[in-house]
Amino acid sequence: MASLPETCSDVMEQMKCAICLDLLKEPKILQCLHTFCKLCLQSTVENGQIICPLCRKPTAVSDTGVETLPSNFLYSRLMEIVEVNNSNCTQEILLNCENCDEKSKSKYFCFDCQNFMCESCRNVHNMLKAIRESHRMQKIESFNEKDLNDFLDRSVYCYLHTREDLKFFCETCDISICRDCAIWNHRTHHYKNIKDAALKEKEEIKSLLQLAEGKALLLHTERETFESKVTRIKNEMDKAAEKIKSAYEVFRQSICQHEQVMIDKLSQKKELFLKDAESERLTFLAKLNKQSDCFQSSRDILESDCWGRVMKVKNNLKKELTENATLEVHQLAPQLPFNSIQYVPSKELLNLLGDLGRISVSSTDPNQCTVEGNGIVVGNVGEKQSITITTRDSAGQVCYSAIDRLSVEIRSSVCEHEIIEPAIEDFENGTYTVTYIPTFVGGYDIKVSIIDEEFGNSPFHVPVDFRPLFIFGGPFGANQRFRKPSGVSANSEGQTAVADFDKNSVQIFDKEGNFLKEITQYFRGGKASKLEGPAGVAFDSVGNLVVVEQAKDRLLVINLHDWNLVRRFGRTGSANGEFDNPSGISVDYADRIIVSDTNNDRIQVFSSDGKLLLKFGDEGEEKLDSPYYALYHSDRFFVSDTENHCIKVFNNQGEFLYKFGLEGSELGAFNHPSGLAVYQVDMILVCDYHNDRLQLFKLDGTFVLSFGRMGNALGQLSWPEDVTVLHDGTVIVCECENRRLQVFK
Numbered sequence: 001m002a003s004l005p006e007t008c009s010d011v012m013e014q015m016k017c018a019i020c021l022d023l024l025k026e027p028k029i030l031q032c033l034h035t036f037c038k039l040c041l042q043s044t045v046e047n048g049q050i051i052c053p054l055c056r057k058p059t060a061v062s063d064t065g066v067e068t069l070p071s072n073f074l075y076s077r078l079m080e081i082v083e084v085n086n087s088n089c090t091q092e093i094l095l096n097c098e099n100c101d102e103k104s105k106s107k108y109f110c111f112d113c114q115n116f117m118c119e120s121c122r123n124v125h126n127m128l129k130a131i132r133e134s135h136r137m138q139k140i141e142s143f144n145e146k147d148l149n150d151f152l153d154r155s156v157y158c159y160l161h162t163r164e165d166l167k168f169f170c171e172t173c174d175i176s177i178c179r180d181c182a183i184w185n186h187r188t189h190h191y192k193n194i195k196d197a198a199l200k201e202k203e204e205i206k207s208l209l210q211l212a213e214g215k216a217l218l219l220h221t222e223r224e225t226f227e228s229k230v231t232r233i234k235n236e237m238d239k240a241a242e243k244i245k246s247a248y249e250v251f252r253q254s255i256c257q258h259e260q261v262m263i264d265k266l267s268q269k270k271e272l273f274l275k276d277a278e279s280e281r282l283t284f285l286a287k288l289n290k291q292s293d294c295f296q297s298s299r300d301i302l303e304s305d306c307w308g309r310v311m312k313v314k315n316n317l318k319k320e321l322t323e324n325a326t327l328e329v330h331q332l333a334p335q336l337p338f339n340s341i342q343y344v345p346s347k348e349l350l351n352l353l354g355d356l357g358r359i360s361v362s363s364t365d366p367n368q369c370t371v372e373g374n375g376i377v378v379g380n381v382g383e384k385q386s387i388t389i390t391t392r393d394s395a396g397q398v399c400y401s402a403i404d405r406l407s408v409e410i411r412s413s414v415c416e417h418e419i420i421e422p423a424i425e426d427f428e429n430g431t432y433t434v435t436y437i438p439t440f441v442g443g444y445d446i447k448v449s450i451i452d453e454e455f456g457n458s459p460f461h462v463p464v465d466f467r468p469l470f471i472f473g474g475p476f477g478a479n480q481r482f483r484k485p486s487g488v489s490a491n492s493e494g495q496t497a498v499a500d501f502d503k504n505s506v507q508i509f510d511k512e513g514n515f516l517k518e519i520t521q522y523f524r525g526g527k528a529s530k531l532e533g534p535a536g537v538a539f540d541s542v543g544n545l546v547v548v549e550q551a552k553d554r555l556l557v558i559n560l561h562d563w564n565l566v567r568r569f570g571r572t573g574s575a576n577g578e579f580d581n582p583s584g585i586s587v588d589y590a591d592r593i594i595v596s597d598t599n600n601d602r603i604q605v606f607s608s609d610g611k612l613l614l615k616f617g618d619e620g621e622e623k624l625d626s627p628y629y630a631l632y633h634s635d636r637f638f639v640s641d642t643e644n645h646c647i648k649v650f651n652n653q654g655e656f657l658y659k660f661g662l663e664g665s666e667l668g669a670f671n672h673p674s675g676l677a678v679y680q681v682d683m684i685l686v687c688d689y690h691n692d693r694l695q696l697f698k699l700d701g702t703f704v705l706s707f708g709r710m711g712n713a714l715g716q717l718s719w720p721e722d723v724t725v726l727h728d729g730t731v732i733v734c735e736c737e738n739r740r741l742q743v744f745k
Contacts, residue, residue, distance in 0.1 A: 027072035031059040041066045111136040169197035284334040294320045362401035363393040367456040376460040379438040380467050381745050387434040400430040407449045408434050414442035414704050438464045442704045466707045466744040468715040472513035473740040487536035488734040490724045499534040522558045524565040536585040553579040569610035574600050577612045584629030596627045603630045616654025628674040640673040660701025665691050668703040675722030687720040712738050
């Protein structure tokens with residue numbers, strides 16, 4: 001354990017004033033928690049404030065000067081120890097005994113009396129046995145770290161009553177006071193025990209410290225982010241330098257290559273030109289020589305007296321002279337292949353050389369950039385959504401740089417393969433508009449990044465729910481067409497068939513809900529038969545309508561064009577191929593007919609010609625209880641096990657695989673599930689009958705979303721019994737209680 005001299009020497013350097021560079025005298029604390037001498041601070045007051053010499057943070061000073069600044073009691077106490085232990089100090093500045101008037105040097109300290117004592121006073125102090133045995137007396141030069149800490153924790157004296165300990169804290173004046181102050185100066189104020197006040201303050205300081213440390217952690221993270229950015233930008237600069245060199249090398253090579261090609265071409269042209277020019281020159285000289293000969297011959301004839309010779313050559317001379325006399329000069333002059341030749345650089349090259357490249361910087365701070373618009377709040381299938389992105393610098397001011405690389409990734413939160421490619425419009429002023437069209441319910445995660453760094457609040461989750469479009473049929477509708485609609489199905493053309501149990505009919509509508517026709521009977525061999533209690537409908541691949549005639553426990557396959565019966569099979573019973581109150585029906589891609597044999601607690605699968613292929617669900621631990629609907633998708637049978645309040649899944653052979661859902665009204669639970677439909681390839685829609693809603697699940701049973709609630713307004717449902725999905729994702733729900741169909745998208 002360190003001795004007092006060692007401890008003092010360690011702290012003395014810390015107890016020097018940064019202004020006068022001497023030991024602190026009457027130490028005062030600034031708002032920034034730095035400590036200086038009182039007199040030193042007094043000389044730095046300017047315009048009612050002190051600028052800290054160390055951190056430059058201002059501290060306001062009242063009219064009374066630095067006197068009102070808080071004293072640093074910790075440094076004052078340390079100074080007491082230093083003064084007592086400092087053997088080099090003069091007698092005048094040494095701490096004197098606090099028990100006598102002899103001004104003797106203090107050598108001891110009593111931790112119980114809280115007094116410094118000289119040798120004599122210490123002897124008197126120890127004369128009483130009770131005091132000697134109970135008080136803790138320690139020689140100052142023998143102080144260790146524990147003694148020093150205990151000394152620093154001793155009571156602080158009142159600044160008015162210098163020998164009185166501070167025992168209370170006045171909440172009215174926000175000041176520590178002694179007993180005398182409490183009696184005389186603060187008797188009408190609110191004050192409490194100083195320990196209780198200090199404990200409360202310590203708790204607040206502790207909380208603030210935790211918050212501050214949390215901020216410090218954030219600042220540390222910011223520093224790391226800053227350093228990471230510095231490194232990234234430095235690397236970008238290095239890469240930019242490499243690109244400059246690489247681009248220059250490409251340009252240089254291209255220019256050098258162009259130079260050589262142009263020189264070669266010019267050399268070829270020069271060689272041809274000189275050859276042609278020489279040939280033209282020789283021809284011209286020959287013409288001149290011939291002309292000169294003609295002129296000389298003519299002169300000779302003119303000087304000759306031989307008349308016979310004149311008459312002999314006159315015709316040839318006259319002809320040649322006539323030709324020369326009438327000859328145009330330009331016809332006689334030599335002709336060159338061209339009159340001028342120059343090198344003309346392309347305008348594109350000149351433009352390129354005028355701006356080969358530039359050094360661009362970006363002040364954009366991804367953490368300050370903003371993303372706004374309904375496109376990050378909520379989406380609707382098939383409707384264009386818009387987002388506005390504004391790039392900002394670290395101060396939050398709008399900025400723009402051509403090198404900002406904005407990236408927007410929009411991915412379905414329920415289907416990992418569903419990715420939307422957005423349209424991004426850059427206004428080159430720091431503002432971007434991003435548009436996209438959701439094609440999938442369940443929601444999208446939108447990740448926005450710029451300069452390859454993701455925004456601070458990215459990704460954004462945008463919920464996309466089913467949106468009600470319109471209603472048709474029902475007692476509250478204009479047509480009032482239905483009495484008890486119980487089954488619905490749609491074909492590839494978007495036509496919808498609705499089975500009405502009480503009306504003994506199947507009605508056909510187009511995808512806009514317009515009535516097309518109603519089937520109340522079918523023909524067999526020219527003889528008409530009435531439909532009785534149709535409960536479910538489905539279309540096969542050739543457009544025939546398959547109807548569950550529940551009242552007679554059988555299935556009908558009807559040609560929609562002439563209403564002739566194509567096939568009829570099934571009868572009442574529990575044997576293979578027989579039915580007891582069949583309900584939902586579906587047809588898979590192979591034209592297999594899948595029937596929920598409700599009261600027989602099983603599913604039966606038939607070929608298109610009515611041959612039984614498979615039955616399952618009526619045996620084993622996961623036995624079905626009143627199944628309402630079954631469909632085949634992705635090599636699995638999905639069955640709404642109505643009385644067990646769940647969806648059960650079976651393989652190709654009808655062997656149980658897994659189930660999802662339980663009885664209840666919370667999300668993902670069921671109260672008598674009924675109709676099913678495949679939505680967007682890898683999800684299943686479930687009619688939650690008595691919960692008056694539909695729920696969407698992934699094929700593995702993961703809940704996606706729920707829509708609808710009890711009521712008869714648009715978007716509300718009452719006893720949804722069956723559902724079908726068109727090729728464009730439109731959902732048509734058959735509501736038994738509301739006697740209508742409702743369309744969602």
